[in-house]
Amino acid sequence: MSTAHLDVAVPERAELGEGPTWDPATGRVVWVDIVAARVHTYDPATGRRTVMATEQHVGAAKPRAGGGLVVNLRDGIGLYDPDGAFRWLVHDPVPGRRGNDAAVAPDGSLWAGTMRYDGAEGGGGLARVAADGAVTPVPTPVSCGNGVGWSPDGRLMYFVDTPTRRIDVFDLDGGHTVNRRPFATIEEGAGFPDGLTVDAEGAVWVALWDGA
Incomplete structure (x- = not known):
């Protein structure tokens, strides 16, 4: 059986890295470090990386149609607007x-x-x-x-x-x-x-x- 060749996209350390998602609107990869409560992004065209701290442990972060992110947090579902403002969509601790x-x-x-x-x-x-x-x-x-x-x-x-x-x-x-x-x-x-x-x-x- 042949073995696929794997390339390291981003040499980034994480405590519990998960959920890579491609955002076609911004041309970035988005992923999370769950227990570090961080959302990472990487733009392969420019090499630019960003790191955003979240309110709580974050299981997933997905792009929103209007910009920003929806996040699956410890106590429910939260929304980040493009300007970084946060609010709860569902708060169910x-x-x-x-x-x-x-x-x-x-x-x-x-x-x-x-x-x-x-x-x-x-x-x-x-x-x-x-x-x-x-x-x-x-x-x-x-x-x-x-x-x-x-x-x-x-x-x-x-x-x-x-x-x-x-x-x-x-x-x-x-x-x-x-x-x-x-x-x-x-x-x-x-x-x-x-x-x-x-x-x-x-x-x-x-x-x-x-x-x-």
């Missing part, structure tokens, strides 16, 4: 729980995962957050809500709950998830599924923590 990975759906909603700091089974969740702050929890057991992605036709949603070692798939019915089932299982010793994205041809790419 739960002791011992924090926001984890998140992704923006084709309809512009944010799907945000949570997990407990102690990793307790069933202590996490997954929810759809609309632009007006309305939250629709996904009624399914979750321990560590992680990578989320959608098929190109918008009919399927892929989801990682890391401790299960699976990538699961839901059918989407009017924006609601139904029929959760295994899509792929990561064999023991190969790592744990973490971040996820779906390419234009519908192939699912998964980053394996402690793997490849």
Whole structure:
């Protein structure tokens, strides 16, 4: 089997680096250092980097259509405007729980995962957050809500709950998830599924923590 060649995009140290996202509007890569409470950006055209401190531990940062960022924080979903001003969209603190990975759906909603700091089974969740702050929890057991992605036709949603070692798939019915089932299982010793994205041809790419 051939081995892909990997290049280091940004030689940046992090305590818990996660969630690289390309922002086509600004031509930058955005990613987070969760426990350091930092959002990083990198512009490959100019080499410019920025680092922004967040209010709390930050599980994900995604570009907003009007500029700025939406962030999945310890106590809920926050919004940063282009000028850096912060406000809460959803403030829902739960002791011992924090926001984890998140992704923006084709309809512009944010799907945000949570997990407990102690990793307790069933202590996490997954929810759809609309632009007006309305939250629709996904009624399914979750321990560590992680990578989320959608098929190109918008009919399927892929989801990682890391401790299960699976990538699961839901059918989407009017924006609601139904029929959760295994899509792929990561064999023991190969790592744990973490971040996820779906390419234009519908192939699912998964980053394996402690793997490849």
